[in-house]
Amino acid sequence: MIQQCRLCDKEKPLEISHIVPKFIFRHLKKTSPTGYIRATENPNRPVQDGIKLPFLCGDCEDIFSKWETLFANKIFYPYQNDEAQEFKYEEWLTKYLASVSFRVLVYVYEDTGLDYFSPEMLAYVDKAIINLKSYLLGKTEHPKEQRQLLLLLDFLAPSSIKDGPENFNSYMGRAIEIDVLTTDYDSFIYVKYLKFLHLCPISLSTNRGWRTARINPKRGLLKVQNHELPDYIMNKMKKGASIFTSSQDKISLKQSGIIQSRLESNIQNLVDSEIGKAVIAEKLIKK
Numbered sequence: 518m519i520q521q522c523r524l525c526d527k528e529k530p531l532e533i534s535h536i537v538p539k540f541i542f543r544h545l546k547k548t549s550p551t552g553y554i555r556a557t558e559n560p561n562r563p564v565q566d567g568i569k570l571p572f573l574c575g576d577c578e579d580i581f582s583k584w585e586t587l588f589a590n591k592i593f594y595p596y597q598n599d600e601a602q603e604f605k606y607e608e609w610l611t612k613y614l615a616s617v618s619f620r621v622l623v624y625v626y627e628d629t630g631l632d633y634f635s636p637e638m639l640a641y642v643d644k645a646i647i648n649l650k651s652y653l654l655g656k657t658e659h660p661k662e663q664r665q666l667l668l669l670l671d672f673l674a675p676s677s678i679k680d681g682p683e684n685f686n687s688y689m690g691r692a693i694e695i696d697v698l699t700t701d702y703d704s705f706i707y708v709k710y711l712k713f714l715h716l717c718p719i720s721l722s723t724n725r726g727w728r729t730a731r732i733n734p735k736r737g738l739l740k741v742q743n744h745e746l747p748d749y750i751m752n753k754m755k756k757g758a759s760i761f762t763s764s765q766d767k768i769s770l771k772q773s774g775i776i777q778s779r780l781e782s783n784i785q786n787l788v789d790s791e792i793g794k795a796v797i798a799e800k801l802i803k804k
């Protein structure tokens with residue numbers, strides 16, 4: 518099927534692309550006690566691979582997969598497997614993160630029209646897509662306002678989880694969730710998978726809470742540390758955790774009263790899984 522590639526805009530045969538990279542689902546499946554993944558929207562239907570659809574041409578898919586492989590081997594597997602806590606990175610990390618931000622933003626925009634965004638905020642979405650595209654195609658040195666943030670979720674602090682739902686820690690360690698969110702003043706892309714939280718601003722009224730987790734576009738050191746975060750991100754995580762919890766009890770998503778959330782998948786049976794290792798930086802909660 519010939520369609521327009523979302524990245525290079527050329528009319529070409531499109532490949533079936535993953536919105537959240539496939540290696541993440543593969544790892545989740547491999548480390549889950551039941552060996553399969555179920556979608557939160559329909560807890561009875563196992564979902565092995567997450568959302569995938571014709572999205573990119575072969576050339577653009579190849580560009581993305583090069584960065585994915587670097588991230589998977591240099592950061593994702595060593596961190597998930599508790600083999601390292603500090604990671605040197607270079608430009609490929611921002612490229613990888615920007616490629617995921619781009620996929621999630623375009624996918625959710627096409628899927629929902631972002632009809633919950635104000636017209637003013639929606640104008641920033643179009644701009645963000647252009648910035649991410651230019652950067653991913655190598656036309657600009659950095660993604661401008663679409664700075665990439667990455668947090669390593671670790672550091673066990675159960676006593677600090679005062680108001681959070683019971684399963685906050687299992688959400689922190691195991692859930693995969695993508696969303697595009699807006700408040701009256703700020704909008705951003707939210708990508709949570711296993712022990713990683715990845716954020717990308719669309720438009721911010723202030724940088725407060727958005728600074729410490731920034732990834733340098735050229736090189737840097739990523740490590741487990743305390744981060745400042747805006748309250749609405751914490752609230753988003755708590756909501757995600759409550760959906761994660763209620764879906765495990767097979768309560769319908771609608772009953773949770775949350776419409777815009779799109780939990781991609783989770784694990785139903787967490788007995789003896791990595792759940793005990795699911796942790797969070799203390800400051801995330803206390804903020």
Ligand SMILES: [Zn+2]
Nearest residue numbers: 522525574577
């Ligand atoms: Zn392309």
